[in-house]
Amino acid sequence: MQRIVLATTLGLALFAGVLTVEPAAAQESLVIAQGADITTLDPTQATQIHNLNLFYNIYDALVTWDPKDIGKLVPELAVSWRSVDPLTWQFKLRQGVKFHNGEPFNAESVKFTVDRLITKGVHQVYGGFSTIERADVVDAYTINIVTGKPDPILVKRFAGYGGQMLPPQYIKQVDWKTFGIKPVGTGPYKFVEWVKDERVVLEANATYWRGTPKIKKVVWRPIPDNFARVAALTRGEAQLITKVIPDHVSQVEKAGCCRVEHTLTNLVTVYLINAQKGPLANTKVRQALNYAVDKDKIIKELYHGYAIPIGSGIPNTDFGYNAKIKPYPYDPVRARQLLAEAGFANGVDVDIQSGNGIHLNDRQLSEAVALMLQDVGIRPKVGVLEPSQRSQLLRTNTFPGLLLADPASTTYDTDGVIWRLRGPGGILHQIWPGNYEGTHFYQLMEEARVTLDTQKRLRNYQEAAQIWHDEAPELFLFQGELIDAVRNEVKYQARGDQRIILYDISYR
């Protein structure tokens, strides 16, 4: 009898303990769940969005994007900027700003940051700033940034990754490694602690130059499993979650407590085509691929409508987008005809490579595309790649056939989404002869890269986009949406640049 009483008491005590788990909602704090833990807090050492989201809140950049019109610059630590001569951009800096450790922000901080950015081989963001030669301090709050060739998108470069301003005195005191785990910035949130794979905690910077942020404490939790993230949100363990997959949207909506926030991003999903030789070197074959795939159906069935079809690799968010270019219509008859004209009436073998979980629904997408290609007489062979294998094939330009990719420009410019990859020195320069030196396409892109005349750049890019569409060096699919989800009491809007800016979030 005693045993039964003991067991019952123990059971009840455990149960009571369990019941106390329900988290209390605090209007002053916010828990955000992302798909992965950060790897560093040094903004020059990572470029993945789950890392960047922390950078954008701990640090400020010289400029940032207008949240209502991503791609349009607004001031942050710079109050104004102008092109002094074709090789020099001058920035006037905000005065009275301090880093979290009390160190003043001034032209020396910018020079220190730029010197770091243009040092090759020691960090991960060099490529974004490789046009810069040096930074010259004019006075305490004025700095000149000098480029090797004219760089029309120099200012935009500072709005993307790597543009966060660093504290020179603090970094000299500690070292880069310590800085990566105990960061100091000028941003609206100060670093409190990072327990790896568990949480990163930030607190509001009471002396922030724009005013104290509304939410006092923010905890970032890594929850890798998609379902577990949604469960944490509906349970109230998190108030905001990122990367909701389209299959889970209805679950969020049905819960009643929460809503999804979604918006178009500048991520385009395409199959890169290795067109160096073989049947895929033939433009008609590449066009046939584009006619053979029913993009609307894919968007509806695999992505629940959270995407729009595209007619070239340039998203509508980027400078140089040409609205006159429409997506290739789904036309299997035309596809067959083009294959026949190219001399492949009996079909052609095409490899399709993608990851499994690298991009949203990638394996399913490849299987769907393969079925559609089969319908027009193409013999597809689908391969699944592990992330690093995929990267190696990209690097060596040796992938056979088609490879799924989602290029995007961090500067919201055609130069970033096309020419950084395809131009001379770009990682994909070799895979399509249409972008080699001597072609009209090459000339348009190279000219636009170094001219400060905005109208000329726009004309060049729009013409290049037409060539890109007609020559079809990619199988164009869609421009994707970002889907986040929040508790109803949270005021939050998803941004096209995928950033979570805590300063703009509050409770109703």
Add this chain to the structure above:
Amino acid sequence: MRDFLLAKLGHTLIVLFCVLTLVFVVLHLTGDPVMMMLPSNASREEIDALTKSLGLDQPLLVQYGRFLARVARGDFGVSLQHQQPAMGLVAERLPASMLLAGSALGLALVVALPLGILAAARRGSVLDHLAVGLAALGQSAPIFWTGLMLMLVGAVVLKLLPTSGYGTWQHLVMPALTLASYPTAAMARLVRSGMLEVLDADYVRTARAKGLPERWVVLKHTLKNAAMPIVTVVGLQFGLLLGGAIVCEMIFSWPGVGRLMIFAIYNRDFPLVEAAVFVMAMVFVLGNLLVDLCYAWLDPRVKLQA
């Protein structure tokens, strides 16, 4: 005993050397960390510069030599993604992994032993059928399914436990149950079959003939003799649970070594994978050593010889 331990130490070194060499070769031949570190639109110039600064432009043999020299000094290098010492990152996660693996194994033993013994002692009864059925279910249900179902029921529908995370005993319940499901089933079957084999032995018949109570016969004379294969499995399972809890750690966002390792493998973070594999190999080797020592205790006929 001393000779035995010395010989084991020799074996351990050989095993660790082979494991590290294999990991080094496989990692270096199948992927490239530089591409995983840089943004997807990085230029060739950037890629080459980083490759050079990481020493990855050197011939593989040179890199291997440097790697062995470092490891011999106990230095596993700095994680490429985290920019922190690799072994430190693994060590930070080890307590969480130990806690989860230990709890799961403890749970498995607590459930599997009585279940297996009862099933064997009452062979053919309803209880036996039930135990065998449950064991088949536990062994065949994939861990991601078990985990998600538990989360759905325990956290979403009943709202009894937190969905994921680490820190309190409540956080441990679902991951431990999930992880324990397979070893519980496997061990229950093993206990049952081991017991059945021994229950027919001559010495058990003698024990019964001497008029010993059945409980005594089962627990003293049968269990100890049936324990050898169980001990072997427990030793191996601990290693498997420690490093193989990847799916479970991903679902419940448990900050263990498995999760660290899988991201490190994805990103070809060479130093981090090497450090993690080294630790895992050590756990297996130590587990085997403990099993060997247990054999001698369980069966006096076994002599620990080099």
